[in-house]
Amino acid sequence: xxxxxxxxxxxxxxxxxxxxxxxxxxxxxxxxxxxxxxxxxxxxxxxxxxxxxxxxxxxxxxxxxxxxxxxxxxxxxxxxxxxxxxxxxxxxxxxxxxxxxxxxxxxxxxxxxxxxxxxxxxxxxxxxxxxxxxxxxxxxxxxxxxxxxxxxxxxxxxxxxxxxxxxxxxxxxxxxxxxxxxxxxxxxxxxxxxxxxxxxxxxxxxxxxxxxxxxxx
Numbered sequence: 001x002x003x004x005x006x007x008x009x010x011x012x013x014x015x016x017x018x019x020x021x022x023x024x025x026x027x028x029x030x031x032x033x034x035x036x037x038x039x040x041x042x043x044x045x046x047x048x049x050x051x052x053x054x055x056x057x058x059x060x061x062x063x064x065x066x067x068x069x070x071x072x073x074x075x076x077x078x079x080x081x082x083x084x085x086x087x088x089x090x091x092x093x094x095x096x097x098x099x100x101x102x103x104x105x106x107x108x109x110x111x112x113x114x115x116x117x118x119x120x121x122x123x124x125x126x127x128x129x130x131x132x133x134x135x136x137x138x139x140x141x142x143x144x145x146x147x148x149x150x151x152x153x154x155x156x157x158x159x160x161x162x163x164x165x166x167x168x169x170x171x172x173x174x175x176x177x178x179x180x181x182x183x184x185x186x187x188x189x190x191x192x193x194x195x196x197x198x199x200x201x202x203x204x205x206x207x208x209x210x211x212x213x214x215x216x217x
Contacts, residue, residue: 007209009108009134009159011150011180013166014115014123015051016188018100018202021090022047028084029062032077040066051189052168054114054139078116085119089126093187095203097129102206104132108157112149112164116140146174154178165205169193 012018022044029042042062050058055074063070103109109132111120117140124130135157137149144152154162164175167188172195175182184195185202199205 007107007161007163009110009157009162010103010205010209011110011112011153011162011164013052013164013171013185014111014113014120015090016167016190017093017165017171017185018096019090019092019123019127021085021088022051024085024088024090027088028081029077031084032073032080035076035080036068036073038066038068048189052114052166052170055116081116082118085122086126090123092127093202095201095206097127099202099206100129100132103209108159109133110153110157110162111136112138112146112153114139114146146171147177150174150178150180163197165199167192 025047026044033040059074115138120136137153164180165183167185168190169192172182172192181196183197184192186198186200
């Protein structure tokens, strides 16, 4: 079993791990459809089923069968996201704000997500958590799969013992391909079968990492 001293840094996923912004994403997608003059509307459940995937994959699924220019739609979607997301934001999970501050005193904190190029920056600005994170990287910036972005971040900052925190199986798969242990945020959007650690609320990171009281699945 790992102990607190095994980690020198923590890399976080965003959606389903630090906050829930799915209702805001729905509003942005539906406004984008409206601007395209298309009656289609996306539901929370539909977007939830696609969380963690890159935008082009989500768009291909949601727009399948709709007579429209998907490339133009994605361009409009990115524009609407930039306009509305700083206003709409999302809801941080309980204890995230205070616990991120506490974790940052012991660990270097990072974020890697499959969101667009500005997604993590908007998250940090909206929540006020920017001072506590060393760096972030997104699929939208690099067009790379998550495991490559994790590895890129590790190399960029010379991390020796990082751990990744996410909420879906895709996060775990990418983390393991990058050679890292995975902490499953079981309160998030998905299920994971092979996580090294499990947290049932965000505060468990304090209890199970800072206080050396980790448990395995």
